Amino acid sequence: MRTIFYIVQKEFIQIFRDKALLTLILVVPLAQLIALIYAVNLEVKNIDFTVVDYDNTQISAELTSVFDASPIFTLIDYSHSIEEGHDLLTHGDVDMIVVIPDGFTKDLETGNSPEIQLLIDAINGTSAFLINNYARYIIGDFNQDIVIRRYPETQNSGAIDMTYSYWYNPNLDYKVFMFPGLLVILISLIGLFLAALNFVKEKEMGNVAQINVTAIKKYQFVSGKLIPFWIIGIAEFCLGLLVGKIMFHIPMLGSIWLLLLYVAVYLICILSFGLFLGAISHSQQQVMFFTFFFFLTFLILSGIFTPLETMPAWVQYVNYLNPFAYLMKVIRMILLKGSGFTDILKDFVLLVVYGVMMFIVAVKSYRKTA
Template identity: 35%
Template sequence: MRTLKFLLRKEFLQIFRDHTMLRLMIIVPVVQLLVLSNAATFEVRQARTYVVDLDNSSASRGLVQRLVASGRFDVSARSSSMALANEALLSRDVSVILNVPADFERDLVRARQAPVQLVFNAEDGAGAAVLQSYAARIISGYAAELGQLRPTFTTLEGATAAPAVVAAPRIDLRTRGWYNPELRYYDYMVPGILVLLVTIVATSIAAMNVVREKEIGTLEQLNVTPVTKSQLIASKLLPFWIIALVDLTIGLGVAKLVFDIPMRGSLLLVFLAAVLYLLAALGIGLWISTVAETQQQAMFISFAINMVYLLMSGLFTPIQSMPTWAQWIAELSPVKHFIVIMRAVLVRGASIEAVQVPLIALAAYGAIVLTMAARQYSKTVG
């Protein structure tokens, strides 16, 4: 224990003396959280819309007005020519065409249903899908409002195919998002981004720190002393464990104050999960340091690993939409489990019983990774 005290004192002296690194570890994650949370959004606002209103009735004008009022669509051009509208879409002047056929209002009154058409430029598939779901909600809302309107619309991948009209299914779909009724994007993105940021601190910076000592030769000097492997590993991981927890605390503060993220569950539970999760993340960092000989190698390996974790964490794409093999890999990622816990506890107020499965997964993961990395770490070169 005494030896560890001396080693830890040395680590903290070095960390606090390196102001650049300290800033990188404390301030950069906060800035990134602020920037990324605002930038990494699926929300679309003010999509440029071409309106071809061939009916020009009070019903059709009402529809256009509802779309604009939502803030999602902005009428940037209007004419009665679908050809001109297609041209605008192809030249990317607009991203959506709203086509209201003649007799829209008459059909509504007589047949109690009337088709409208929306054409999207789906080059940006995610963006088109988001717009489509906005439009669906607005149109069905308008239909309900009129009490009789049952409009349909079709989406075209790309703008070249001919527009088509599809008959409406006579189903009244009512959706309600539980726990996050407005589907506030911040509520699920901010906790996820926060997880990624503390992961990078724990994995990359811990790995780089050990490899740096390898490079300058001080690690060899320590290896000649009676310092044991576990003392050395503890002295390397504890400081970054603490710093990552500090980052998480600051990040949660920012999440609450800036993004007004709900914190319905126990913060203690969040920190318990973080403590376990960081063991896994630090274990990966330690493993990287045993493989890498230079800081560049360490940086590249941790970049590669973090990249996979990031994209397979379920943060940006739902895990349910991945192929089965990818879902298995995602299951093996501690990031995924921690994000699940963070969202469940913060947004839903989940209890410890509700998240015990991912919690156990994290603990097991941490124990396994740390053990493997420690076994691989050797004071002697074979």
């Protein structure tokens, strides 16, 4: 135990001595957190559109102005033909074309179903999907308005009225969804990269040769390397939470202590992973490549941008081995849903097992003999 303490002490002296590294550890991730949360915003706003109005009636003009009046859509220009609209779409001047066909009003009055065509730039599938939904919502509203105006007696005719309520993120604020994800990236970065690089640096400098002939045991050395970054990781996480609370008013419904406990286990797992990569690499280039590979793979599969449920089944199996996924899921559950211990029990147990295993692997793969 004392030996581990001495190694930890030594590591801290080294970390605090390296002013550049210290800044990198403390300031950069937080700055990133604050800046990136605005950058990775999937909210759909300011959709420019054009209208091709072949109908040219008061109703079609009304429909156009309803679109334009919504905070999401901005009318850029009227087009005289679909081709003209296409040009605008190809040049990227508009994201959507609304085509109101000739006879739209007539169809409406005679009781035939009138049709409207929406042409949406779908390079980004997610935003196209959202634009489509918004547009349909507006058209539906408009439709109902017309019906009520023309046939007031149908107002309460028992039509089913659907209302929506978004739970856990009522305003569909993207920041609320992204913040926990970014926080996961932040502490995982520290966990994987710092631990792995630190280990390999000692190898490159030859320090390990000297350490290896001492009576220090493998688990002591690995623990001594793990603990300092574990402490830094937890501190960093708390700072991140504080920033989220103060700057972004991220809801924190569940128990923070439960979250911290979970993060503590998570960090042991991810740091052991980093140290394992450090143990099997011989140079900083090698370890950078290894960690980068795993970091990206883990991150993309973790469900930071896309819900896990929409990913193929194999990904969900692979995610049993993806530490990022464990935290990505649970941090959102605890912060946004207020999940309690029993809700996360399964993930917690799996993460503990994973963490212990990874630590053993890290210790075993560190060879004191060459």
